[in-house]
Amino acid sequence: MVFAGWVLSTGQHAVTQALVVTDVARRRHHERFHRFFSRGTWSPDTVGRLLFDRVLRWVPGDAAVQVVLDDTLAPKKGPHVFGLGCHLYAVRSTKRVRVFCFGHVWVVLSVVVRFPFACRPWAIPVLFRLYRNQKECLAKGAVYRKKTELGRELVDLVAQWAGDRRLFLAADSAYCNDTLMRGLASTVTVFGAIRPDAVLTAPPTAAERRSTGRRRVNGKVLPKPEELARDDRRPWLTCRADLYGRRRAIQYKLLDAQWYRGAGARLVRIVVVRVVGGSVPLRVFLCTDPTQPVRTILETYAGRWAIEVLFRDLKQQLGFADSSARKKAAVERTAPFVGYIYTVLVLWFADSACHDAVATPPIRPWYTHKRGFSFADVLRAAQRTLAPLDVLDPARSLDDLHELRAASAARDCPRRANAPTKPAARVRSAA
DSSP states (O other), X not given: OHHHHHHXXXXXXXXXXXXXXXXXXXXXXXHHHHHHHHTOOOOHHHHHHHHHHHHGGGSOTTSOEEEEEEEEEEEOOOTTOTTOEEEEOTTTOOSSOOOEEEEXXXXXXXXXXXXXXXXXXXXXXXXXXXEOOHHHHHHXXXXXXXXXXXXXXXXXXXXXXXXXXXXXEEEOTTTOSHHHHTXXXXXXXXXXXXXXXXXXXXXXXXXXXXXXXXXXXXXSEEOOHHHHHHOTTSOOEEEEEEETTEEEEEXXXXXXXXXHHHHTTXXXXXXXXXXXXXXXXXXXXXXXXXXXXXXXXXXXHHTTHHHHHHHHHHHHHSOTTTOOOOSHHHHHHHHHHHHHHHHHHHHHHHHXXXXXXXXXXXXXXXXXXXOSOOHHHHHHHHHHHHTTOOTTOGGGXXXXXXXXXXHHHHHHOOOOTTSOOSTTSOXXXXX
């Protein structure tokens, strides 16, 4: 019921609003639905494990599973709200002005999947952790854990779920450090970004290893990435990669070295990329597998942007930051519940709904270049399907969703001749 009501809600999202839009408010007491979050026995990690197994069906068995780790701020105010703290609002901050905001910070791990109904990769969330700053933990007598420590916990958990399958983990420079990268499972390869002034070293030679005293783990100091970029004796190389929906020609310099501060004594691949037309002259990327080609490193890291699109959709269309939960259990479950609504809707749409008339987009003669479906289209299809459903009527249970979807499509959104009939077909608005 809460699931259907949350999907059907427009504007502010809340448990009580879900009761109103499904017409349950007048037939059931609202407290029983609040108890689902505050006193229920279900675990978000258990739900995440089930959804992770379902997501893997869309990843070819011989391909690595691409996962993305990042965090997002959900602005929120109110007295006695568990985990509430003052955090840097990165979206509104600049280099000169730092904006802070009260709210919850969620560390999220998502699986990057390409669906046939869209042209872009999708980040499907499977795990969440609530970050609490030092001041809030000190006031409540709780143990403080950094975002990177929470992220490492999520990565280890997903690596355990994946078993022998390879994991390609994309993370920005905030998570590329020793907390996340040292001691990772052998099946996990990290694709990240580092500072241009990072200290790099060569592996120790045999003579250096035989020297007296403590055994050496690194060799001579190598040029920093920014120094390597200025070195005219090493020419820029060129490759072509599919980045952010476009095929681009990239100029780069390559170096295999140790980054001891972040990755320990292991050998990593450093890619220095020249940026043309931007305010930042160069970017530096790394991969913990020195055998990976440059194109794979750049494209895998670029896939990290899918999680930024996920955060936007969660907040703007599913009310990820709207919940008024205050108690510990309710806070730690409501936000993951909203994330899992997103996951279920996308998987449902990919499995069957994208083929049906219920997925037909509105007529927009001024938007004829639209390709593929967005999450707004997924949400619209779900709302069309769930609108006629009485969640308290056993005769119209979830077993009848297929018939309800067909009936809703025939009544409210008849198929047009130019609507897509195949998941990979181009989606165009009628002229």
